[in-house]
Amino acid sequence: MTELTDGDSIGGFTYREIPTVEVDAVEARFLPLAEAVRRLNDAVIRSTADDTLLTDAVARIDELTRQLGEGAPPGPVGTCFNHEGRSWSWGNAAVGERNAVAPPLYLRFVDDTHVVGEADLGPAYEGPPGMVHGGVSALLLDHLMGVTASHRHTQTAFTGTLTMRYEATLPLGKVTLHAELVKQERRKIDVEATIVATDGTVAIRAHGVFITPRWAAELSEDR
Numbered sequence: 001m002t003e004l005t006d007g008d009s010i011g012g013f014t015y016r017e018i019p020t021v022e023v024d025a026v027e028a029r030f031l032p033l034a035e036a037v038r039r040l041n042d043a044v045i046r047s048t049a050d051d052t053l054l055t056d057a058v059a060r061i062d063e064l065t066r067q068l069g070e071g072a073p074p075g076p077v078g079t080c081f082n083h084e085g086r087s088w089s090w091g092n093a094a095v096g097e098r099n100a101v102a103p104p105l106y107l108r109f110v111d112d113t114h115v116v117g118e119a120d121l122g123p124a125y126e127g128p129p130g131m132v133h134g135g136v137s138a139l140l141l142d143h144l145m146g147v148t149a150s151h152r153h154t155q156t157a158f159t160g161t162l163t164m165r166y167e168a169t170l171p172l173g174k175v176t177l178h179a180e181l182v183k184q185e186r187r188k189i190d191v192e193a194t195i196v197a198t199d200g201t202v203a204i205r206a207h208g209v210f211i212t213p214r215w216a217a218e219l220s221e222d223r
């Protein structure tokens, strides 16, 4: 395998010579800010503030945004990984630790083929009144299933085909997701998943075919 140096890219994933302990420390510094922005978003949706407060809020938030953005490089932050196998994608739409728009989804590996997800979905994820937006459910499932297909991040797998069956509306609030890798044939990985409401109702069943791209398979053969 070719020796990697800081900044090298493999299929768009960037190798960084940063020890895990430092990555964890940076992440921990920004987590409270992302959580504060989530709370802010929730308040913006529900607020009954008057015009004076709204004008003041816009000015103060714009000023903070200017300060936080000072010196920040433009564009997406991508996915990075280090020599210890730690990877991080802080802007990821489904689980980016610094992305307040991402639903608060927490994943747990039950074993090599089974992953469970938990999320508490508030007003920012609403579709039909009081219910989770179908696209948000698809986002959560796609991510959980992708992680499941990736075998604890040991193989690269991209969504090829995703099929959703919405069997019941899903109330906002706590939801649980289950995903299981059910079949693997060469570069094709089949994953099945569900989203379950707090009362135990299975609201959505999904089937996904995840593919290890040719370039990624060729890279692992080289190792």
Ligand SMILES: CC(C)(COP(=O)(O)OP(=O)(O)OC[C@H]1O[C@@H](n2cnc3c(N)ncnc32)[C@H](O)[C@@H]1OP(=O)(O)O)[C@@H](O)C(=O)NCCC(=O)NCCSC(=O)Cc1ccccc1
Pocket (backbone or CB within 6 Å): 142, 143, 144, 145, 146, 147, 150, 157, 158, 159, 160, 161, 186, 187, 188, 209, 211, 212, 213, 214, 215
């Ligand atoms: C990678 C691939 C899907 C396939 O390319 P190649 O390597 O050139 O594949 P090749 O043509 O050599 O076929 C090999 C085998 O596969 C089969 N097959 C092929 N295509 C499909 C299909 N669509 N659906 C079903 N099957 C398909 C094909 O028939 C053949 O089967 P065979 O061996 O004859 O039985 C490529 O089209 C692509 O990059 N698409 C965009 C993917 C993308 O952006 N996804 C969203 C981002 S990921 C994300 O967000 C989630 C996530 C979160 C966390 C963690 C992980 C994931």
